[in-house]
Amino acid sequence: MDADGGEVSRILRDLESLKASKSQIELQISALEARLQEINLQRPNGVVPDGSCAPPLLSSVDSGYGHDLSPQMIYRYSRHLLLPSFGVQAQSKLLKSSILVVGAGGLGSPALLYLAACGVGRLGIVDHDVVELNNMHRQIIHTEGFIGQPKVRSAAAACRSINSTIQVVEYQEPLRTSNALEIMSKYDIIVDATDNAPSRYMISDCCVVLGKPLVSGAALGFEGQLTVYNYNGGPCYRCLFPTPPPTTACQRCSDSGVLGVVPGIIGCLQALEAIKIATAVGEPLSGRMLLLDSLSARIRIVKIRGRSLQCVACGENTTFSKPQFQEFNYENFTQSPLSPSPLKLNLLQADSRINSKEYKEKIVNGEAHVLIDVRPEHHFKIVSLPNSLNIPLPSLEARLPEISLALKEKEENRGINSDLYVICRRGNDSQRAVQSLHKMGFTSARDIIGGLEAWAHDVDPNFPTY
Amino acid sequence: MQLTVEFGGGLELLCSSVKIHNVNVELPKGVEKLTMKDLLAWICTNLIKERPEMFMKGDSVRPGVLALVNDCDWELTGQLDTTLEEKDVVVFISTLHGG
Numbered sequence: 164m165d166a167d168g169g170e171v172s173r174i175l176r177d178l179e180s181l182k183a184s185k186s187q188i189e190l191q192i193s194a195l196e197a198r199l200q201e202i203n204l205q206r207p208n209g210v211v212p213d214g215s216c217a218p219p220l221l222s223s224v225d226s227g228y229g230h231d232l233s234p235q236m237i238y239r240y241s242r243h244l245l246l247p248s249f250g251v252q253a254q255s256k257l258l259k260s261s262i263l264v265v266g267a268g269g270l271g272s273p274a275l276l277y278l279a280a281c282g283v284g285r286l287g288i289v290d291h292d293v294v295e296l297n298n299m300h301r302q303i304i305h306t307e308g309f310i311g312q313p314k315v316r317s318a319a320a321a322c323r324s325i326n327s328t329i330q331v332v333e334y335q336e337p338l339r340t341s342n343a344l345e346i347m348s349k350y351d352i353i354v355d356a357t358d359n360a361p362s363r364y365m366i367s368d369c370c371v372v373l374g375k376p377l378v379s380g381a382a383l384g385f386e387g388q389l390t391v392y393n394y395n396g397g398p399c400y401r402c403l404f405p406t407p408p409p410t411t412a413c414q415r416c417s418d419s420g421v422l423g424v425v426p427g428i429i430g431c432l433q434a435l436e437a438i439k440i441a442t443a444v445g446e447p448l449s450g451r452m453l454l455l456d457s458l459s460a461r462i463r464i465v466k467i468r469g470r471s472l473q474c475v476a477c478g479e480n481t482t483f484s485k486p487q488f489q490e491f492n493y494e495n496f497t498q499s500p501l502s503p504s505p506l507k508l509n510l511l512q513a514d515s516r517i518n519s520k521e522y523k524e525k526i527v528n529g530e531a532h533v534l535i536d537v538r539p540e541h542h543f544k545i546v547s548l549p550n551s552l553n554i555p556l557p558s559l560e561a562r563l564p565e566i567s568l569a570l571k572e573k574e575e576n577r578g579i580n581s582d583l584y585v586i587c588r589r590g591n592d593s594q595r596a597v598q599s600l601h602k603m604g605f606t607s608a609r610d611i612i613g614g615l616e617a618w619a620h621d622v623d624p625n626f627p628t629y
Numbered sequence: 630m631q632l633t634v635e636f637g638g639g640l641e642l643l644c645s646s647v648k649i650h651n652v653n654v655e656l657p658k659g660v661e662k663l664t665m666k667d668l669l670a671w672i673c674t675n676l677i678k679e680r681p682e683m684f685m686k687g688d689s690v691r692p693g694v695l696a697l698v699n700d701c702d703w704e705l706t707g708q709l710d711t712t713l714e715e716k717d718v719v720v721f722i723s724t725l726h727g728g
């Protein structure tokens with residue numbers, strides 16, 4: 164046993180340090196590739212001729228074949244060149260194009276991989292987050308070695324390792340009204356791969372102000388949506404959604420969950436639409452919206468309204484311009500933050516609350532109590548505290564008799580009054596539940612501050628979080 | 630009148646998580662044509678089981694919901710005044726923000 168335990172911890176240590184060195188080496192490779200690219204750009208007949216960045220090289224380098232693709236490029240992109248309706252012309256446009264992907268998450272991952280692979284001349288990536296373990300099931304551009312590192316760095320390294328001949332630009336910062344104009348103005352096409360309402364309004368408005376086409380995708384649960392905004396007289400995001408939805412309607416992947424492959428599919432389609440716009444091949448999904456219902460394997464493409472004459476951003480008499488954009492408060496407008504962090508309610512008096520360490524004390528001291536877990540049943544099945552009773556918040560009122568019964572049983576066993584505690588995932592629903600319980604006569608009910616996340620953080624580091 | 634009413638983007642949670650409803654809507658008395666306005670009222674009474682405010686605002690759908698009649702945005706067909714015909718497919722989709 165001991166020998167095994169020793170070997171396991173040695174292997175874990177070795178793995179840890181090897182992974183650290185691996186990501187270090189990947190970073191060095193990425194930096195060297197970026198440097199090589201710069202040097203090549205400065206030399207007219209570089210080792211790796213390419214069509215990246217301004218000033219475009221394509222006009223200055225003639226391969227002598229009547230177009231500007233080098234032998235290496237011809238070989239690399241041959242399967243594109245073999246498409247009669249794509250060919251040299253479309254590939255050349257792609258090599259001269261610049262595309263900005265906002266968000267290197269579930270949508271951005273596949274979008275970036277395909278845009279890098281297909282030879283987009285300059286590919287920008289905006290993200291301010293770091294790679295986390297619970298991203299890995301869907302954010303397939305990142306590898307385990309990059310956990311804890313900026314997503315932008317990880318995504319850029321992956322793009323460069325797929326295609327060292329394109330220029331990859333990293334913006335390791337949140338997109339805000341203060342930097343959006345400057346960053347987005349450097350690109351031909353914008354891909355919205357973000358995960359919240361205020362960012363979507365902000366990016367759309369900025370595209371309107373700058374006159375850029377916007378490839379917008381979204382995914383949640385088992386469903387996805389895709390459309391192209393502000394393209395060829397088509398609508399912008401605000402034409403479709405002039406008024407923001409109530410915040411309660413804005414579910415997030417971290418609360419509602421998402422099947423990893425669903426944003427994968429939508430992200431691939433975003434890459435496809437961006438390629439179509441960049442090359443002027445095919446019919447971009449403007450004035451139409453694609454709705455994916457993955458569980459029933461149905462894709463519906465619907466006709467949506469055109470540009471609205473009354474639109475605040477792109478309408479006929481609008482005065483919306485760069486200064487207005489910079490002053491617009493998107494967080495107020497949508498009543499939600501640009502960088503969503505978990506909600507932290509504070510609904511109860513201090514004497515109706517107990518922290519997770521205090522609750523631990525009560526268990527250690529064997530104090531009689533009933534613990535109600537108000538999370539949904541499928542959350543409860545992931546992990547729960549021993550002896551907790553699962554009564555999801557919406558059914559609390561209907562199941563009060565169960566609580567009374569549980570309290571009575573404890574009291575009969577111990578002959579003393581039992582305490583009633585309520586827990587949830589992060590400590591918001593538990594407060595709502597305690598409020599209801601107080602109203603319904605359970606005046607001693609108290610919530611455990613910060614929920615199971617606080618328990619895992621402050622009491623039991625081995626307790627799973629999700 | 631036989632209609633197919635579908636919910637997506639999370640709106641199905643308001644109707645016991647059922648996405649597709651094949652329904653038979655009786656025309657209100659003295660009315661010859663069923664409009665989207667009539668249908669919305671009918672849906673609220675017959676299909677929406679909880680949190681109606683997540684579906685409706687005033688006499689229309691709430692912000693962030695797209696209404697589609699036969700795969701076409703109802704803004705293009707006359708919004709609340711759109712008249713429905715036998716076997717029409719009406720879809721309500723909540724816009725998604727996740728990614």
Ligand SMILES: [Zn+2]
Nearest residue numbers: 399402474477
């Ligand atoms: Zn507009």
